[in-house]
Amino acid sequence: xxxxxxxxxxxxxxxxxxxxxxxxxxxxxxxxxxxxxxxxxxxxxxxxxxxxxxxxxxxxxxxxxxxxxxxxxxxxxxxxxxxxxxxxxxxxxxxxxxxxxxxxxxxxxxxxxxxxxxxxxxxxxxxxxxxxxxxxxxxxxxxxxxxxxxxxxxxxxxxxxxxxxxxxxxxxxxxxxxxxxxxxxxxxxxxxxxxxxxxxxxxxxxxxxxxxxxxxxxxxxxxxxxxxxxxxxxxx
Numbered sequence: 349x350x351x352x353x354x355x356x357x358x359x360x361x362x363x364x365x366x367x368x369x370x371x372x373x374x375x376x377x378x379x380x381x382x383x384x385x386x387x388x389x390x391x392x393x394x395x396x397x398x399x400x401x402x403x404x405x406x407x408x409x410x411x412x413x414x415x416x417x418x419x420x421x422x423x424x425x426x427x428x429x430x431x432x433x434x435x436x437x438x439x440x441x442x443x444x445x446x447x448x449x450x451x452x453x454x455x456x457x458x459x460x461x462x463x464x465x466x467x468x469x470x471x472x473x474x475x476x477x478x479x480x481x482x483x484x485x486x487x488x489x490x491x492x493x494x495x496x497x498x499x500x501x502x503x504x505x506x507x508x509x510x511x512x513x514x515x516x517x518x519x520x521x522x523x524x525x526x527x528x529x530x531x532x533x534x535x536x537x538x539x540x541x542x543x544x545x546x547x548x549x550x551x552x553x554x555x556x557x558x559x560x561x562x563x564x565x566x567x568x569x570x571x572x573x574x575x576x577x578x579x580x581x582x583x584x
Contacts, residue, residue: 350409353401357420360397362388373419373459380492380528381459387420391465394420398427402435407449414456422456426466433470447474451482454494460528467497472504483513487520492528495521499532506539511547514540522555527562534566542570557582 365388375381405413405428413425429446436442450457450470457463475483486498499521502514518533541548548567556564556579568576578584 349401349404350412353397353405353409353424354413354416354421356397357387357389357394357418357424360387360389360393364388365390369419373461380526384419384459385417387418389420391423394424395427398424398431402428402431407445410449411453414453419459419462422458422462423465426457426462430466430469433473443474444478446470454491454497457497458493460493460496460532463493463496463500467500468503468507471497472501475501476504476508476510483517484520487517492526495524495526495529496532499529499536502536503539506536506543509543511540511544515547515551518551519555522559522563524560527560530560530563531566534563537563537567538569541567545571552579553584556584 366386367388369386369388370384373381373384373386375384375386401424410425410429413421413428416422416425429450433443433446436446447470450466457466471483474480483498483501486494486501489495489498499514499517502517505511505513514536518537521529521533524530524533537548537551540551552559552564552567559567564580568579571579
């Protein structure tokens with residue numbers, strides 16, 4: 349079944365689209381996605397394929413897909429893993445197995461889109477339900493993608509109006525050197541603000557002058573324009 353899945357994915361390849369994606373995801377020398385290869389398949393197509401195969405693919409198969417050189421193979425592995433996790437909601441042992449598998453393969457979850465579609469649905473959901481503490485460890489990782497997993501996973505906590513984990517990880521990543529982390533932290537803080545603006549304001553007031561500009565701009569996106577400008581000008 350794995351070979352049939354790979355054959356179908358390759359049959360959907362679009363070389364022209366692949367060239368565009370390789371530029372969009374910064375795959376050049378020295379860029380964050382250096383060396384990544386694309387087949388040129390849109391996410392909706394991959395989602396459709398994953399729904400037909402998710403019950404037929406084993407974790408061993410998924411490991412092979414995650415080790416594949418093509419970005420889309422890793423995406424479909426994560427889409428299938430997410431579906432298997434969701435369908436196992438009454439089987440806590442299986443959910444733990446999927447969660448632990450995910451954490452063992454973070455070196456292959458190696459671009460922002462791979463992290464963003466999967467981390468909240470697997471790592472975030474599992475940690476919210478089981479109250480285990482690993483996000484702070486990930487936030488201190490030298491691996492860019494593990495740090496992004498740490499903050500993006502907290503979206504599951506935000507969904508449940510539990511903001512403490514997001515604020516703690518945001519504080520840890522406040523001075524991160526990577527723009528992709530600035531954007532992710534700002535995005536998470538914005539979502540906190542959408543749920544409870546006062547909580548976000550209390551977090552920002554003692555930190556906003558030292559925050560990277562991108563992080564602050566993302567965090568303030570939903571503020572009224574006049575108020576947003578005061579924050580940006582350091583007038584709060």
